[in-house]
Amino acid sequence: MQDARNFYINGAWVAPIEGKPLEVLNPSTEEAFATISLGGKADTDAAVAAAKAALPGWSTTPKAERVAALERLLEAYVERAEEMAQAISQEMGAPIALARAAQVGAGAGHLKVAIKTLKDFEFEHEMDPKTPGSRILLEPIGVCALITPWNWPMNQVVLKVAPALAAGCTVVLKPSEVAPLSSYLFAEMIDAAGLPPGVFNLVNGDGPGVGTQLSEHPDVDMVSFTGSTRAGKLITKAAADTIKRVTLELGGKGANIVFADADEKAVARGVRHCFNNSGQSCNAPTRMLVERSVYEQAVATAQDVAEKTEVSAADIDGRQIGPVVSKAQWEKIQGLIQKGVDEGARLVAGGPGLPEGLNRGYFARPTVFADVDQDMTIWREEIFGPVLAITPFDTEEQAVELANDTAYGLTNYVQTQDVEKARRAARVLRSGMVEINGQSRGAGAPFGGYRQSGNGREGGVWGLEDFLEVKSVSGWE
Numbered sequence: 001m002q003d004a005r006n007f008y009i010n011g012a013w014v015a016p017i018e019g020k021p022l023e024v025l026n027p028s029t030e031e032a033f034a035t036i037s038l039g040g041k042a043d044t045d046a047a048v049a050a051a052k053a054a055l056p057g058w059s060t061t062p063k064a065e066r067v068a069a070l071e072r073l074l075e076a077y078v079e080r081a082e083e084m085a086q087a088i089s090q091e092m093g094a095p096i097a098l099a100r101a102a103q104v105g106a107g108a109g110h111l112k113v114a115i116k117t118l119k120d121f122e123f124e125h126e127m128d129p130k131t132p133g134s135r136i137l138l139e140p141i142g143v144c145a146l147i148t149p150w151n152w153p154m155n156q157v158v159l160k161v162a163p164a165l166a167a168g169c170t171v172v173l174k175p176s177e178v179a180p181l182s183s184y185l186f187a188e189m190i191d192a193a194g195l196p197p198g199v200f201n202l203v204n205g206d207g208p209g210v211g212t213q214l215s216e217h218p219d220v221d222m223v224s225f226t227g228s229t230r231a232g233k234l235i236t237k238a239a240a241d242t243i244k245r246v247t248l249e250l251g252g253k254g255a256n257i258v259f260a261d262a263d264e265k266a267v268a269r270g271v272r273h274c275f276n277n278s279g280q281s282c283n284a285p286t287r288m289l290v291e292r293s294v295y296e297q298a299v300a301t302a303q304d305v306a307e308k309t310e311v312s313a314a315d316i317d318g319r320q321i322g323p324v325v326s327k328a329q330w331e332k333i334q335g336l337i338q339k340g341v342d343e344g345a346r347l348v349a350g351g352p353g354l355p356e357g358l359n360r361g362y363f364a365r366p367t368v369f370a371d372v373d374q375d376m377t378i379w380r381e382e383i384f385g386p387v388l389a390i391t392p393f394d395t396e397e398q399a400v401e402l403a404n405d406t407a408y409g410l411t412n413y414v415q416t417q418d419v420e421k422a423r424r425a426a427r428v429l430r431s432g433m434v435e436i437n438g439q440s441r442g443a444g445a446p447f448g449g450y451r452q453s454g455n456g457r458e459g460g461v462w463g464l465e466d467f468l469e470v471k472s473v474s475g476w477e
Contacts (some may be wrong), residue, residue, distance in 0.1 A: 011197025
């Protein structure tokens with residue numbers, strides 16, 4: 001049993017002041033394999049005080065020194081990549097191959113982008129040649145509370161920590177208490193990289209406790225949160241009294257528009273993307289909208305892909321999907337699958353219950369529903385499991401209308417060989433991101449959404465700018 005009860009505050013591992021022990025479960029086995037502490041207000045206050053004390057020094061550190069610190073952090077991250085993969089696989093159930101490649105790889109990729117962005121970024125510049133003496137200064141916003149989820153641990157931790165540090169901010173990280181060990185390891189990497197005390201601090205806790213305390217704290221200047229829309233609303237309300245900046249990356253209900261002229265792999269690619277990470281991705285294409293002339297063929301393909309998708313323990317090295325993260329998540333998914341059945345959607349693959357041959361672990365069956373209409377719960381609610389809803393459309397305009405019929409607006413997908421049609425759709429889809437024909441967005445592309453998918457952007461120059469204040473100065477010359 002791993003003992004991870006200490007917090008990282010002011011450059012040292014310290015015992016909790018008000019810590020309550022919490023066991024971390026392996027979702028493949030339902031067995032505890034580590035113990036952490038849930039901090040209290042005194043722990044939160046200590047971490048914020050350390051970050052506040054470190055801010056004057058770090059915020060005025062020359063850019064070259066911050067670049068060097070991030071480069072040392074990247075070296076430490078790469079050196080311990082296998083440990084990180086094992087931690088993520090155990091704590092949240094990512095199959096070990098996925099953990100090594102995508103989960104760990106995302107963190108390394110975001111660190112590289114942050115380093116390049118910082119090297120190229122100018123924190124001071126002339127406002128306009130026509131107004132001599134007018135200067136724009138971009139300065140760190142201050143102490144930042146970073147609250148991260150369990151589904152892509154290092155993707156979200158690094159997307160926040162790296163640009164915050166690059167901007168000259170100091171931070172307090174509260175990772176998900178469901179999957180905290182990867183962040184514990186990341187704190188060890190921070191320590192190995194030799195960042196000044198107080199620049200990075202880690203306190204474990206839950207949302208109602210440490211999460212709320214950070215959101216309300218008068219000495220926290222910004223909260224960056226990734227998680228559910230429900231929690232994002234609570235954080236925004238908690239932060240309102242101190243008028244601090246709040247950036248949110250929340251839920252999604254992405255539509256994948258498959259036109260009749262889509263490439264032959266489009267449907268299978270979309271189903272696999274939906275099921276990736278056991279469906280636990282906010283940008284998953286969970287609603288497949290298919291042109292009616294190829295609709296039944298698409299349903300048959302989706303059924304075939306689902307039935308051939310293997311489900312097994314995360315420590316098996318293969319291309320399977322693993323468990324979902326927890327019993328609570330499994331029960332939520334089961335309830336929504338049953339809702340789909342009860343409300344009349346056509347179940348073509350999967351369904352409620354455990355996959356065949358598995359009698360423990362939080363495993364969900366890869367599930368496909370067809371004939372899903374706009375009044376059904378599975379059309380509206382984010383399921384966050386391996387569940388795909390398929391709906392037919394007749395015209396391009398109807399496809400866009402269906403895609404936009406959601407409270408969310410994170411990522412939408414378009415499959416067609418007609419370039420102009422793809423571009424037309426991309427322009428009118430109400431989402432922060434659109435992917436065409438399976439082509440991934442480039443490194444450093446902004447990640448974030450419209451409406452109840454949140455506000456702000458992460459990644460590249462946009463992610464760095466979220467942690468900066470804009471100061472306008474006259475009489476500079």
